[in-house]
Structure formats: structure tokens, C-alpha cells
Amino acid sequence: MRNEMMYRPVVKPELVAFLRNEQKQLSGELGQIEKEANENEVPIIPHETVVFMQFLLGQIKPKQVLEIGTALGFSSSLMAQYVGEDGHVTTIDRFDVMIRKAKKTYKRLGLEDRVTLLEGQAADILPELTGPYDFIFMDSAKSKYIEFLPECLRLLKKGGVLMVDDIFQGGTILDPIEEIPRNRRTIHRKLKRFLDVINSHPDLTTSLVPLGDGIALITKEADEVIIEPAE
Numbered sequence: 437m438r439n440e441m442m443y444r445p446v447v448k449p450e451l452v453a454f455l456r457n458e459q460k461q462l463s464g465e466l467g468q469i470e471k472e473a474n475e476n477e478v479p480i481i482p483h484e485t486v487v488f489m490q491f492l493l494g495q496i497k498p499k500q501v502l503e504i505g506t507a508l509g510f511s512s513s514l515m516a517q518y519v520g521e522d523g524h525v526t527t528i529d530r531f532d533v534m535i536r537k538a539k540k541t542y543k544r545l546g547l548e549d550r551v552t553l554l555e556g557q558a559a560d561i562l563p564e565l566t567g568p569y570d571f572i573f574m575d576s577a578k579s580k581y582i583e584f585l586p587e588c589l590r591l592l593k594k595g596g597v598l599m600v601d602d603i604f605q606g607g608t609i610l611d612p613i614e615e616i617p618r619n620r621r622t623i624h625r626k627l628k629r630f631l632d633v634i635n636s637h638p639d640l641t642t643s644l645v646p647l648g649d650g651i652a653l654i655t656k657e658a659d660e661v662i663i664e665p666a667e
């Protein structure tokens with residue numbers, strides 16, 4: 437018999453509001469920074485993703501963390517709370533306005549020793565890093581996810597977790613390409629290819645989570661993971 441629950445949208449707007457407003461809020465300065473970013477519409481992870489990340493990092497207890505996409509330094513500051521005295525967060529951003537804001541954030545939170553901000557294009561910086569990282573958070577230009585994936589997997593330790601934000605394109609990722617506006621087709625195709633790869637690769641275990649605009653959690657099951665170029 438058909439299970440009707442399978443055919444209903446899982447995340448109703450009122451449920452999103454519940455996840456966002458009723459789960460534990462951040463206290464202190466970091467909570468203030470989250471509030472200010474949301475008021476000023478700076479794109480930071482939504483609160484349901486904050487809570488999820490706190491839970492996840494509390495379990496994983498990573499020491500070395502890498503982030504692609506710093507913005508004003510909110511999620512990197514959150515992650516810095518989970519790496520301990522001997523851990524470190526490295527984060528990458530290319531946008532000078534955000535870089536200035538992120539530096540202020542780290543100063544405000546006293547995190548200057550625990551976070552390193554690398555300034556420039558991730559495509560240039562990633563090949564220079566050696567890792568390994570226990571946890572990588574990719575939250576940058578969506579069209580680049582497929583291009584950055586091999587570098588992220590090279591830098592991730594075996595058993596480590598790669599978390600990727602905003603993978604559903606506001607839910608349009610399942611729409612046929614003809615229904616996607618022409619100027620969004622490249623990003624649509626590249627994101628679809630990214631999802632195909634992470635969902636089918638034999639050396640990756642992936643779980644897609646419908647929080648925010650969708651999160652992918654990817655674990656690396658082999659020392660070396662090769663991603664074949666698209667035909």
C-alpha cells in the first residue's frame with residue numbers, strides 16, 4: 437500500500453519557522469553576530485543549520501577544520517568553538533568587503549589565534565593546502581562545488597566529513613533544464629553533476645539533509661578518492 441507520508445513535502449514553512457525559532461538560540465556575542473547578519477541580510481547559515489552543525493561537531497570533535505566561504509566569519513567562529521585549544525579553523529574568502537568584516541568578527545570574539553583567514557580565490561588556494569582536515573565546510577559559489585570536490589577530498593582525512601551547504605537551489609534542482617532560466621542553467625547542470633557524483637561514488641557515503649536549502653554530508657571511505665571528469 438502507498439505510504440501517503442512519502443508524498444507530502446517534508447519541510448512545511450511552519451516547520452521551518454519552528455526549527456529556526458524554537459531550537460536553542462546562541463548566547464553572547466556570537467548570538468549577536470548571527471542576529472546582526474540576519475538583520476542585514478548577510479548570507480550566513482540559517483539557524484536550523486547552526487543547531488545541526490553544533491550537534492555534528494559536538495560528536496565529531498574535529499581538530500583541523502577547513503571552510504570555503506567565510507563571509508563575515510560567522511560559521512567559522514561557530515566551528516572554532518568545537519576544535520579545542522589545540523585545534524584550528526582555516527577559512528577562505530575572495531571578497532575584500534567580507535574579509536574586512538570577518539577580521540572584525542574574529543577580533544570581537546577573541547578568536548584571532550584559532551582562525552586563519554586565507555584571502556583569494558579558493559581555486560588558487562586549495563591546491564596549496566596540505567591538510568589533512570577532519571571536517572570541511574563548503575559554502576561558496578554553488579557552480580564551483582563540482583570543481584572544488586576533488587581538492588576537498590584530497591584534503592579530507594579518511595573518515596572525515598565534508599559538509600556542503602545550499603545544494604537544492606531553492607528546490608528547483610529537480611526541475612527539467614528547459615524550465616530553468618537560461619542564466620541559471622550552468623549552475624543548475626554543475627550542481628546536478630555534483631549531486632550525481634556524491635550520491636553514486638563507491639568510495640563516498642553521502643546523506644542529503646533537507647535543512648536550509650539542503651545540506652550534503654559526505655564521508656570519505658578510502659585514502660584516495662578519484663573523481664572522473666564529466667564526459
Ligand SMILES: C[S@@+](CC[C@H](N)C(=O)[O-])C[C@H]1O[C@@H](n2cnc3c(N)ncnc32)[C@H](O)[C@@H]1O
Nearest residue numbers: 480481505507510511529530531557558576577
Ligand atoms: C554564503 S557566504 C558564506 C557564509 C558563511 N559560511 C557563514 O555561514 O557564516 C559565501 C561566501 O563565499 C565566498 N566565495 C564564493 N565563491 C568563492 C570562491 N570561489 N573563492 C573564495 N571565496 C568564495 C563569497 O565571497 C562569500 O563571502
